[in-house]
Each structure stands twice: as C-alpha cells, then as structure tokens.
Amino acid sequence: MIDRILDRLRDRYGPPSVHRRLAPLDELVLTILSQNTSDTNCERAYASMRARFPEWSDVRDADTADLEEALRPGGLARQKAPRIQAVLRELSADGGRPRLGWAAELAPADAMARLESLPGVGPKTASCVLLFSLDVPVMPVDTHVGRVARRLGLIPERMADGPAHAALTALVPDARMLEAHLLLITHGRRICVARRPRCGECPLLDLCPYGPSALGVAAAGGPSHLRLARGQEG
Numbered sequence: 599m600i601d602r603i604l605d606r607l608r609d610r611y612g613p614p615s616v617h618r619r620l621a622p623l624d625e626l627v628l629t630i631l632s633q634n635t636s637d638t639n640c641e642r643a644y645a646s647m648r649a650r651f652p653e654w655s656d657v658r659d660a661d662t663a664d665l666e667e668a669l670r671p672g673g674l675a676r677q678k679a680p681r682i683q684a685v686l687r688e689l690s691a692d693g694g695r696p697r698l699g700w701a702a703e704l705a706p707a708d709a710m711a712r713l714e715s716l717p718g719v720g721p722k723t724a725s726c727v728l729l730f731s732l733d734v735p736v737m738p739v740d741t742h743v744g745r746v747a748r749r750l751g752l753i754p755e756r757m758a759d760g761p762a763h764a765a766l767t768a769l770v771p772d773a774r775m776l777e778a779h780l781l782l783i784t785h786g787r788r789i790c791v792a793r794r795p796r797c798g799e800c801p802l803l804d805l806c807p808y809g810p811s812a813l814g815v816a817a818a819g820g821p822s823h824l825r826l827a828r829g830q831e832g
C-alpha cells in the first residue's frame with residue numbers, strides 16, 4: 599500500500615528535489631530556528647547568526663542578548679537564543695567544541711532518544727537531523743505529513759505526532775524515507791490541504807478512506823457537514 603501511494607505521488611509531482619545537506623549540528627540549529635516561522639525568516643536569522651558568530655562555540659558563549667539580536671529576523675528570538683545555547687552547552691559537556699557527529703554512530707532509535715534528550719528538541723527536530731543530515735531512515739512528521747497520513751489511514755486518526763514518528767518510520771521502506779517525507783509534504787501543500795482537500799483531483803482517491811466521504815458530503819451540501827478539521831494543523 600505505501601509503495602502504491604508513493605508511486606502515484608511520484609507520478610503526479612515528479613521525483614522530489616534533493617533536500618539541502620548540512621552538517622548535523624547546522625541542521626539541528628536550523629531546525630530549531632525554523633519552529634513557528636517561515637523558511638525565509640528562518641534562513642535570515644541563521645545567516646545573521648553565522649555572520650556574527652562564525653563558530654558554534656561562539657554562539658554558545660555569546661551574551662544571550664547579543665544572540666537574540668542576531669536572531670531577531672526569525673522571530674521568537676527570546677525563546678530560541680537561550681534554547682540554542684542550552685543545546686550547544688549540552689553538546690559540549692566534555693569541555694570541547696559542540697559536536698553532534700556521534701549521532702551517526704548510534705542505532706536510529708538510540709540516536710533519536712539521545713537527540714530528544716536535548717533541551718527543546720522533540721521527535722520532529724531529532725528526525726529532521728537524522729534524515730536530512732545523516733541519511734538515517736526516520737520519518738519527520740510535520741503538519742502536512744501527519745494530516746495526509748491520518749486521512750489515508752496510514753496511522754490512526756487520533757495518534758499524536760510523537761508516536762506517529764515511530765509508526766511511519768516502521769511503515770515506510772528505509773530506502774524511500776526521504777522521498778516519502780518530501781512527497782507527503784508536497785501532497786499536503788497542493789491537494790490534501792488542511793481545510794478543503796481537493797479530493798476530486800487526488801491521485802489517491804481510490805486508496806483513501808477519507809476522500810470519498812469528503813467528496814460525497816461536499817456534493818450534498820458543502821463543508822459544514824464535513825469533519826474537514828480532521829488531521830489539520832496541530
């Protein structure tokens with residue numbers, strides 16, 4: 599089933615373009631910065647921070663107010679500056695420079711657990727670092743991946759995002775993990791959108807337990823009878 603879904607999404611959208619590849623620590627900090635802001639603002643904040651503090655040890659040891667100022671273009675700088683410094687301190691607890699290369703040497707579940715033990719790092723951030731930076735086959739579940747997976751019945755409707763990471767990681771073949779992540783996001787942005795999924799245009803309609811009822815009710819009287827909020831942003 600999952601291969602059929604991915605094959606059809608690939609036919610519709612084409613092979614997903616290769617994601618940026620950063621060093622693990624860069625990916626971790628960038629993912630923290632991306633929380634609750636746009637990609638553009640996140641990248642501005644990251645560039646501003648790296649220009650002012652070129653080394654991760656510089657970021658760690660900076661006056662927090664100075665780091666906040668550098669991060670201001672990204673929003674939520676007052677929360678993110680101390681969080682990033684706390685993570686960097688944790689990653690240099692041996693007294694050296696902050697390091698994250700050890701994540702590549704651990705089993706995926708152990709690497710996830712170790713990353714999630716860092717301050718403010720949850721399963722989505724941890725799995726982004728492992729998948730994007732180290733090619734470890736774990737599935738990051740963002741709002742689009744979670745919504746599409748729930749509607750398709752790949753995970754239970756009421757399953758929270760935390761357990762959904764493990765469930766989707768187990769479901770998707772390792773070799774297709776990154777492709778699956780990117781295709782599900784594209785599908786969630788273009789067709790299986792949060793409020794009014796365009797099921798009539800969807801290449802997965804015959805595989806989807808949610809789509810036919812959504813279409814039928816929409817035809818019968820509009821979205822007021824639909825549970826269109828099902829699976830939308832959390």
Ligand code: SF4
Nearest residue numbers: 790795797800806809
């Ligand atoms: S049929 Fe509708 S609900 Fe199902 S995956 Fe497609 S767009 Fe989403």
